[in-house]
Amino acid sequence: MSNALRILTVDDSASMRALLLHALSSRGFDVVQADDGQAALQWLVTNDVDVIITDINMPRLDGFGLIERLRSGERHCDRPILVLSTESSDEKKARARAAGATGWIVKPFDADKLVAAVRRVAH
Amino acid sequence: MTPEEIQQIFFVECEESLAAAEAGLAACRDGTQDDDTVNSVFRAVHSIKGGAGAFGYAGLQAYTHTFETLLSDVRDGSVPLSETLCSLLLRALDTLSDHVTAAQEGTALPDDAALLAELSAAQANGAPAEKTPAPVEAKTEAPAAPAAPAVADDDDDDLAGAEIDLDALLDDLVGPAPTAEPATAAAAPAPGWQLHLHPHAGAMRNGAEPMTLLRELASMGARCVSCNLSHLPGLDMLDCEQGYLGFTYELPASVAESDATDVFDFVRDDWGIAVGNDAAMPPVEITAKQPASEAAAVAVVPPVAPVQADAPDAVPAAAAPATTATAAAAAAASSAPVAPAAGQSIRIDLAKLDRLIDTVGEMVIAQAMLAQRLEGDTAAKEELQMLEGLTRDIQESAMSIRAQPISSVFSRVPRILRELAVSTGKHVRLEVLGETTELDKTVLERLGEPLTHLIRNAVDHGIESADQRLAAGKPAEGTLTLSAEQRSGRILIKVADDGKGIDRARVLEKAIAQGIVAAENQLTPEDIDHLIFAPGFSTAQTVTSVSGRGVGMDVVRQNVKNLGGRITIESEAGVGTTFTLALPLTLAISDGMIVNVGDQTLVVPLTHVVESLRPTAQDVQGLGTARQMLNVRGRFVPIISVAQQTGYHGKQVQANEGVLIIVDTQVAGQAALLVDTISDQRQFVIKSLEANYRAVEGVAGATILGDGRVALILDVDSLVGGALGHSSAIREAA
Numbered sequence: 007m008s009n010a011l012r013i014l015t016v017d018d019s020a021s022m023r024a025l026l027l028h029a030l031s032s033r034g035f036d037v038v039q040a041d042d043g044q045a046a047l048q049w050l051v052t053n054d055v056d057v058i059i060t061d062i063n064m065p066r067l068d069g070f071g072l073i074e075r076l077r078s079g080e081r082h083c084d085r086p087i088l089v090l091s092t093e094s095s096d097e098k099k100a101r102a103r104a105a106g107a108t109g110w111i112v113k114p115f116d117a118d119k120l121v122a123a124v125r126r127v128a129h
Numbered sequence: 130m131t132p133e134e135i136q137q138i139f140f141v142e143c144e145e146s147l148a149a150a151e152a153g154l155a156a157c158r159d160g161t162q163d164d165d166t167v168n169s170v171f172r173a174v175h176s177i178k179g180g181a182g183a184f185g186y187a188g189l190q191a192y193t194h195t196f197e198t199l200l201s202d203v204r205d206g207s208v209p210l211s212e213t214l215c216s217l218l219l220r221a222l223d224t225l226s227d228h229v230t231a232a233q234e235g236t237a238l239p240d241d242a243a244l245l246a247e248l249s250a251a252q253a254n255g256a257p258a259e260k261t262p263a264p265v266e267a268k269t270e271a272p273a274a275p276a277a278p279a280v281a282d283d284d285d286d287d288l289a290g291a292e293i294d295l296d297a298l299l300d301d302l303v304g305p306a307p308t309a310e311p312a313t314a315a316a317a318p319a320p321g322w323q324l325h326l327h328p329h330a331g332a333m334r335n336g337a338e339p340m341t342l343l344r345e346l347a348s349m350g351a352r353c354v355s356c357n358l359s360h361l362p363g364l365d366m367l368d369c370e371q372g373y374l375g376f377t378y379e380l381p382a383s384v385a386e387s388d389a390t391d392v393f394d395f396v397r398d399d400w401g402i403a404v405g406n407d408a409a410m411p412p413v414e415i416t417a418k419q420p421a422s423e424a425a426a427v428a429v430v431p432p433v434a435p436v437q438a439d440a441p442d443a444v445p446a447a448a449a450p451a452t453t454a455t456a457a458a459a460a461a462a463s464s465a466p467v468a469p470a471a472g473q474s475i476r477i478d479l480a481k482l483d484r485l486i487d488t489v490g491e492m493v494i495a496q497a498m499l500a501q502r503l504e505g506d507t508a509a510k511e512e513l514q515m516l517e518g519l520t521r522d523i524q525e526s527a528m529s530i531r532a533q534p535i536s537s538v539f540s541r542v543p544r545i546l547r548e549l550a551v552s553t554g555k556h557v558r559l560e561v562l563g564e565t566t567e568l569d570k571t572v573l574e575r576l577g578e579p580l581t582h583l584i585r586n587a588v589d590h591g592i593e594s595a596d597q598r599l600a601a602g603k604p605a606e607g608t609l610t611l612s613a614e615q616r617s618g619r620i621l622i623k624v625a626d627d628g629k630g631i632d633r634a635r636v637l638e639k640a641i642a643q644g645i646v647a648a649e650n651q652l653t654p655e656d657i658d659h660l661i662f663a664p665g666f667s668t669a670q671t672v673t674s675v676s677g678r679g680v681g682m683d684v685v686r687q688n689v690k691n692l693g694g695r696i697t698i699e700s701e702a703g704v705g706t707t708f709t710l711a712l713p714l715t716l717a718i719s720d721g722m723i724v725n726v727g728d729q730t731l732v733v734p735l736t737h738v739v740e741s742l743r744p745t746a747q748d749v750q751g752l753g754t755a756r757q758m759l760n761v762r763g764r765f766v767p768i769i770s771v772a773q774q775t776g777y778h779g780k781q782v783q784a785n786e787g788v789l790i791i792v793d794t795q796v797a798g799q800a801a802l803l804v805d806t807i808s809d810q811r812q813f814v815i816k817s818l819e820a821n822y823r824a825v826e827g828v829a830g831a832t833i834l835g836d837g838r839v840a841l842i843l844d845v846d847s848l849v850g851g852a853l854g855h856s857s858a859i860r861e862a863a
Contacts (some may be wrong), residue, residue: 021136027130109337119862
């Protein structure tokens, strides 16, 4: 069992998933990926992670919905959740905060900044 | 995975997004303007923008940004989605597609200036005046309200809680710096600056950990110079979820203020922050019960301008919409449609797939050989049947991997029609049926070109101008109908227009003038229609960029033929023309009936076979001297002797001695093929005769039988067509 931080990325874009996987696994993180909020939610019922990184705009269940669902349960209410989005408006950030996000990363992300953001919230 | 591979994924994704956006916009134009549809368009463009930024395609990113900004306003309802706007968005999508292509191929960016102006104008017209499109790299500035922090109430001298040993905590905070005592500014390097931080109760919510942020600050070279303990209550009153402590950090001048405050960017609501040596510690916020996110006391003041004003009740605007946003998000989450799971998928190299199909093909042959070898072996019968079933299953699975819905080809048609509308001035409505019909990927890929030709041809030659249509009592807008369906082992694709139909007199005149047919030939209307497939044939009065160079239709015919398919025409003057492409389901393996004719074993593709029967003498009736007809339940179909047609010179069976196979043909309806016996029905792997020998009239290819012998596969259409003298003149001409 490695003690690398385990990160769940949630994004409906295959290229974004590939970028995240590349950026994070090459820096020693253990990476798990989900295609949308619904898939992430299902996976998280039985699995644990250290940090969740989620996109906002996704089919089925979007990022805000995912965060709210996780916060309303016992299991993941204290899980660090980073929002990864192309949007950088204060309104969206406020909404993410209200939903219960822990941090915000703007796409396109710089791999080092992404890792710094992950470390910033990882307990 | 290499960066190139990731980029490749991005471009595949772009195509999917473009298709989704196009489908969504087309639905919008046709009246479906619900949130899901509009959102799907927005999400598609948004996704391309995200990738464009990540992969550094600045042109693509800038373009999608403007596009997305407009879509965002449409989504919010601030710009109404009129028909005009739909068509603008569709045009914008075409340019987006060009942008993607430019990015992928590294070619020059498309000229999008005019379109960008139109998009911005459309947005400005609909949106409130203050909402102007933001630049791409819109940096969100901190709300730099000069709201001064409230003066810390320092009258409270009760430091009962101060005796708690905080050394360990502070050591952690200040990193390498040893001092944990409130230090004076003089002890620090002179040109530094101070940051006052006060995490509130909410700073621990949502998985946030204030300590990690302070640690990051320390990693920038910040030192904690004092800790404000003045609000720490007695131990009995201590609520571990409240923020009692205030910290003053000193940062070296080399650290920019924005870099330091950026650390707290996302949690500003939950922290009191003040910058400046003389700024006061932000007030403590002890909340009674619910950790609230209101009243973020953010105060960023430049170090040079100390503020000593009394605290106004500065409440940043962000807090108010936050609660409504929560409600909206909750509503959105609960009403989100639970769409069927978008199937898990993997991408594989096509070459690997082809190898699999080839191997399955060989396995089918090996299985047939084994079955032949063990024929009559009752002990192995059950296992053989099992093997045959499994082989078939594997083959079907392998084929289904290659199958894709034809919508991927059909979805390109709207763009073709838009471009044709510009170049010909003819507006054509598109109707699509059966777009979920699945075809082999190779067939699909090679279908694009002939289909494009047919569509261009239909719009250019078939559909009349608006004036002519109105004069003929038709609606001004023409209709093009594309349909796909699977029928008896074939895929039928139809391209139908409601135009003027083929002008047969002119086609014949041209064909004679161009020496394609002799003037004395008696041609049926169908034969004349098929003349347009002859090489070099063109009736267009003027050569246009759309069609009219006479290289179109024979290429279409050849392409379809190469796919093992056929193309036929039905045309009626004034009503319209329908082109029907009949294509095989797969290119590699088919089902066939193994028949014997004389000493030859031949294969009749099962796709043609309707039924087979042994006729009695009464069922067969003569028609003239040369032809016999078969009475099939009161209907007469011509009998064609395969032996005769293939030039067999041995003894030939009579119709009432052999077996008749009723086949369906595209050229001449039904016919009955006369063979000696039917010996088997099985799968066969098609091997090209043309590639290994040469093309032979009436033979579609060859295959290897279970006993290792080569058998020819009959080309039923040409065999029947030839026997009945149907369009043979054309066949030779083409």
